[in-house]
Amino acid sequence: MRGRHPRLFIDRVLDHEPGVFLRSMFAVSAEMGALSGHLPERGLTPGVILPGSHTMQAFAQSGVLLYQLSSAPLADDEVTLVGTVKSRFLAPVVPGDQVVLDVRADRLSGHTFTFSAAVTVEGRSVAGFRGAMSRAKVDPAGARPW
Structure with missing residues (x-):
């Protein structure tokens, strides 16, 4: 995975088996930028913030890791979508x-x-996800869309 702070939401991979599962975690900090304006009187981690939520983004990143561990490594001209x-x-x-x-x-x-996740905090269910992704070739010198 080519991400890093502040776009990398996973703090740790706890366990994994290629082609089967990946267990990861992230710690919610009061310093997360998304918390500052979201119900400031009661700091709740937003479920959805455009372009995505921290929890949903951690799910997608965990899925990317599991996908890459379960298949051939991405080529230099490939990305996961x-x-x-x-x-x-x-x-x-x-x-x-x-x-x-x-x-x-x-x-x-x-x-x-295709992949799915059960999301917990101290054994209590807080979210569930199902997703699909693929790999695609990119032209590093291609025309910019803007």
Whole structure:
């Protein structure tokens, strides 16, 4: 994975088995930029912030890691594209929480990967996700869209 702070949301990979699962975690800090204006009287981690939420982004990043561990490494001219994500937020996540994502490989077929996750804090369900991604070639010298 080519991300780094502040775009890398995963703090640690706890365990994994290629093609089967990846368990990761991130710690929610009161210093997260998204918290400063979201219900300032009660710091809740936003479920959705454009362009995405911290929890959803950690899910996608965990999926990318599992995909790359389960298939051939990405070539220099390839990227992973998350095509769809379905989410369900079940409980608030607050500063001080350690969020654990239990990501499962549902299907790996060619360049397409479907995956899902149960998201917990201290064993309590806080969210669930299902997603799909693929790998695509990019032209590093291609025309910029803007």
